[in-house]
Amino acid sequence: MKTPKNHVPYIALPSFLRRVLKAYALKALIREQGCEISRIGRSRNWQLKANFQQLEQTISLIEQSEEISWQWLAIHLSKQRKSLGFDMLLTIAQHKPEITVSELIQRTDCTIAEARRVIDTLEFG
Structure with missing residues (x-):
């Protein structure tokens, strides 16, 4: 992709x-x-x-x-x-602000590191 x-x-x-x-x-x-x-x-x-x-x-x-x-x-x-980029993962998380790391991993098949990075960016800017 x-x-x-x-x-x-x-x-x-x-x-x-x-x-x-x-x-x-x-x-x-x-x-x-x-x-x-x-x-x-x-x-x-x-x-x-x-x-x-x-x-x-x-x-x-x-x-x-x-x-x-x-x-x-x-x-x-x-x-x-499964090979979604960081920007796409961030967009997915922005549409659902209360998303958890495990839910993001389950929905997108990303790695735990990618999910944590997205959630940290969303929460801390």
């Missing part, structure tokens, strides 16, 4: 159309969650821009779907969710 200057992370989706069946339905499902999915130039690779909540919703909807070819995307997004 990479984060450009506007702090909206994007996830690379290599060979997106070649890996899924019913790609139009999947793209519509992703866009319904408020995510942006776009092709990178003229390549076969795509990118997904989403915040943490949108990622969680998208992953759960894909896992609930009956389309087998979409499951690779849920797995790929879950792996990318």
